[in-house]
Amino acid sequence: MITLVRRVTAVCLLGTALTACAATVQPAPRTARPAPSATSAPPTLAPGPGGLTPVFRNGSRVHGRTAALTFDADMTADQGARAAAGEHFDNPGLISALRALKVPATVFMTGRWAEEYPDQARSIGRDPLFEVANHSYSHYAFTDDCYGLPRVSADRMRADVERAYSAFRKAGVPDARPYFRFPGGCYDRQALRELTPAGVTAVQWDVVSGDAFATDAEAVARQVLEGVRPGSVVVMHCTRSAAPTTERVVRTVVPRLRARGFRFVKVSELIGS
Template sequence: MIMGASACLGYAVGRVLTCVLVLALAGCTGSSPAAGTRTRSTPSSELVVPSTVSPTPSAQPIQSSGPPASSAQTAALFVPGPDGLPAVVDAGPRDSPRVALTFDADMTPLMLRRLDTGEVASYYNEALIEELRRLRVPATLFLTGLWMQRYPDVTRQLAADPLFELGTHTWQHRAFTADCYGLAQVPASEMLEEVTQAQQMLDELAGSRATRLFRFPGGCYDEAALRAIAPSGMTVIQFDVAAGDGFQHQPDAIVRTVLGGVRNGSIVVLHMNGGNTSPRTADAIGPIVDRLRARGYVLTTVTGLFSS
């Protein structure tokens, strides 16, 4: 059950949820996240949620010079709220034409099996990363622990590239609320470890370039989840634009979604898995970058949004 459900990556196309990973069907209801929870679509789920529902509890960015990239620098940039809960960041300042493109690297036990059986050749979208490098696009990458464990050398290479800022995305991509796009739910007692285990791997592979930036799978969280992970010292990075690249086979659709949603300070969520889960992101990124820059936006990392 855990394996099957955790494998269910529910991706919403428009507002219609579609489960495509077969073993997960039992765990994928196709329904929207539970009402009353603070939920956002993200990595594995691309449901565009209006930014007005965003909680943004306690992000308190501090101005700094230059784009911070280390754990110490990001820790200084975002401080927890007075209630002790992690800061949650949905977007940067709206008075500056900066945009942060972010890319999640999901990995579940089912995805690992697809790699092991050869059904999927790779969940590292190298073409996408090379396109970002070619276009000189800074980006923030949120990596799951299982992904880093599968691609340790790639993780080291990404960490060594000053274009990229690295955060985490849990160990095995389980949801932190019920009814989160069909994702398996991590028990409350395991929430903190799900976060810290991935962070330990990032620290090991990225060293001083590991940040304490974190994104919830499915973008789903509530106060209980925030309280559970508070000891980890993470800053939660959400987004205000979901690119909808999950299971999207039309690059133009991804381009239109991003261009239609971006404004000053936007944080855009895309994916760097490739394979069957985000097959056309690499084809969409060039037009996205070109058109955003033509509109006058400066592309930067998440922390770069808050830098002076």
């Protein structure tokens, strides 16, 4: 979700900007197709107005105290040299914490991340506690002026998404979900139109954790705890270099939210409900 360019340093600006960049398009009505059986396809939303790719932000506010923790595994197509030099775009400690706490979660993974960390991608994708969803192949922006990210051209948007699914399959992820998160959360009508043939549901969020480039885990945890409501989708990150506090945040917020009666679910369960 975040851009990993160094000049993005103000976490407080991230939450504001993320809200603004998607403001030009209204989300589709949250009318989900029927919840799947164990053998059927994952639930998706019906197409939005004009047949555009539907957008999901949060689940029901009235049908139980559920919340989805989502983690963006970011890596842009041109960051291989930084990874080779020792920069960590993964976060195995975070995944271990989620497993220890038995927290279902949705990981929005870039295809480039899956190529860099195929063993981790396969482990996450084959663990029933998690589901893998699409965060593009390149982590390039689908609109102009999106946190300094390079922009993928309109005629390459669908191919970029499909390339990510190919990278997941090559890494051994058996059934990546038909959910897509725009890099930076930035989208417009054109992007929704270009992705319509891909058959994905775009997944945004209603709680910005603020873990991007944060160094104060307690401040991030407080922001999550103050923001979560029934049906919330929380956006966090699975990248040690860009979000070093996330594991500590999870270890703090999970027991506190459970004490408030919340149950953690994957995005697919929120959509299906």
